[in-house]
Amino acid sequence: MKTRFDSLSRVAWLPLVLVTILCVGVFQVIETSYGAEKATTAPAGEIPSAVQTQAIPDVSPDQPEVGIEEDHYLDKSPVRETKGLDLVKEQWTYDCMSCHKLLEAKWQYDRRMAEHENIVLNHGNNRFCLNCHHPKNRNAFVDYDGSEIAEEDVVSLCAKCHGPTYQDWKAGAHGRTNGYWDKTRGAQTKLRCIQCHDPHSPKFSKMDALAAPTYPKRAAGSHDLHAAEKEGH
């Protein structure tokens, strides 16, 4: 049966194909730009761009050196990579007061944090932000009597409540020391509390165990005994 499409010449298909390709291309461009926009909203731990005055690299080279460099085949990286305090030491301007001098300290406790949404406070009984953060100077922490604890001395902040652990840490019994056990022959590097414990959620999360030893095969060459036990034979 003759349809209206039969009258379309071969040449007429070409503009139709080109228009289709054009539409597909425009759609892709829209999709990628939309996707990139979504990615720029701050993930957990990122500093919002309003406060940032200089770009902070992804893998910070400013993390303090752990142990001796020639042990490069041993993975001595601490559990956490700290961002803020090491940067402050290196003279980056990570200045919380640039926002907080404009905003009053909110003294209502147990309210949902509308700001800093990426921080979930899960520190046991310590439910109040201002237990650790100084209400007037947000670049410092607060001591029992209301005085400031500087950001570099964050270990004294943890020691406020965790006294015995702090004593152990000073003696080298809590946390890992790297380098030289014999201080007369070389330097010892100790990790700070926050290099292992996230201050807002200090409990260690589970990690994947590295590869196990292989269960020895039976001498007779029969199937793997351990697998058999698991299957309940």
Add this chain to the structure above:
Amino acid sequence: MANQSGTKPSQPSPGAGSAPVQSRRTFLKAAGAGVAGVAGLVAALKPLLELESGQITLSDLLQKHYKELSQDDLDRIMARLAEKCENEYGVKPNMRDVSANDGVEFGYALSLTKCVGCRRCAHACLAENNQSRNDEEDINMSYIRVLQMKKGAINVETSDQYYEGEVPTDETFYMPVQCHQCRESPCTKACPVEATWQEPDGVVVVDYNWCIGCRYCMAACPYDARRFNWGKPKVPQDVVNPNQNYLSNRIRPSGVVEKCTFCLHRTREGRYPACLEVCPTGARVFGNLLDPESEINYILKNKRVYILKEDSGTLPRFYYFFG
């Protein structure tokens, strides 16, 4: 036989002319035995045929015990070992012999509260000590075994060292075991040739060139701390640790026993052992027992410390504690 009558030839009397049937049988028996004997000899000597030239020299065979070696002898032996390592594994090592320091006795403690069973210590041991491995995940020769134990008791019988997955799991705690460098070590008593002995700083060492591979020490050890090289060690070139030491982490020959030496090539220079440097929870504590201010003495003074298999009387230098 010139018997023309056609009757059966009579049995030849002893002393009569030659008995061809008997002698042929004897000849065949003798020849058969001879062939079997030669075949057995060749089979027994086959390893010699496979020996590459230069693999064993006369000086190797006549080498003295480590304790009797002069410094020159030791230097020469270490140079030869370094050359061998370069030929066989492709890496020229820096071979040393670090001796014990005065006034130092090593002690090691491990916190069972903090150990999460991640096995980074076991893997770091392989990275440091050049043990044989089939692939990069093979830790069968690692000196450290991490045991997953059920909470509530120290019961090694119900422990599992082959656990996998996320750690730590509830209802379990983790106890890594390695050589405890016992003060009253059963292994040094069992060795028939004194290839293993206790050094002045407490580390029990093995002279790999003296060990005969009888494995009596492995039977004697209550902690399963020793490993045996059933074949020539397989160490890929890219993971060979070139900082090698005669008594600790050099690449061993086939047929000798090896064990944890508290990384004496590091610790005798004042550094921490490799297992401690990688522990993510800081569960391990190491130091000099003779120094009252050391970390290990802080643990022994202030924590609830215990040792494994106390009833065996080994008096180990490796302590476990809670806290």
